[in-house]
Amino acid sequence: MQPNKVFEILMREHSQMLLTYLRALVQTPDLVDEIFQQTMVTAWQKLDDFDTSRPFAPWLRGIAKMHVLTHYRKSKTEILLCNQEVLDYLELHIHTLEQTPGDSWQDKIAPLNQCIEQLPNSYKQTIEARYLHEQKNAVIVQQLQISAEALKKRLQRAKQILFDCLAKKTAMAGEHEQ
Numbered sequence: 001m002q003p004n005k006v007f008e009i010l011m012r013e014h015s016q017m018l019l020t021y022l023r024a025l026v027q028t029p030d031l032v033d034e035i036f037q038q039t040m041v042t043a044w045q046k047l048d049d050f051d052t053s054r055p056f057a058p059w060l061r062g063i064a065k066m067h068v069l070t071h072y073r074k075s076k077t078e079i080l081l082c083n084q085e086v087l088d089y090l091e092l093h094i095h096t097l098e099q100t101p102g103d104s105w106q107d108k109i110a111p112l113n114q115c116i117e118q119l120p121n122s123y124k125q126t127i128e129a130r131y132l133h134e135q136k137n138a139v140i141v142q143q144l145q146i147s148a149e150a151l152k153k154r155l156q157r158a159k160q161i162l163f164d165c166l167a168k169k170t171a172m173a174g175e176h177e178q
Helices: 003-025 029-045 056-074 084-099 110-118 121-132 137-144 148-177
Strands: none
Touching: 003 029, 003 056, 003 084, 029 056, 056 084, 110 121, 110 148, 121 137, 121 148, 137 148
């Protein structure tokens, strides 16, 4: 198979995972798109350097991480919202997700989607506005007619509920495997 076809298949397979990773690191949707494109170009240019005995996704995330760090190093006005520990933690959790059963990224994050559906409506609305529709906090505050502090608390509580729900689903999945 031609290298460009292989690359196209790999990118199609991993694009949702890469976007999820970038959205966790970068606040602005336009910057997510920009770094996503830069990552694709760099991956294509360095495809010959890729060690085929290793998984593709971590290699791709490594390229993306370098672009994110480079952007924030060059930027005089933007601040990286996380440190190396957070980057490592995120990498670990995405790696764990990759090990879960499922053919596609959507299959792998299905438990998260189920947990989102179970959220109380006010939390679900807030999570979807911020992370699914990628709206800025200022827009969400206006739409929901709440204060910025109330939005922050609502997002924190919703994330905690999601974390607990996912932990419960993970524990139940572990019991079924034994």
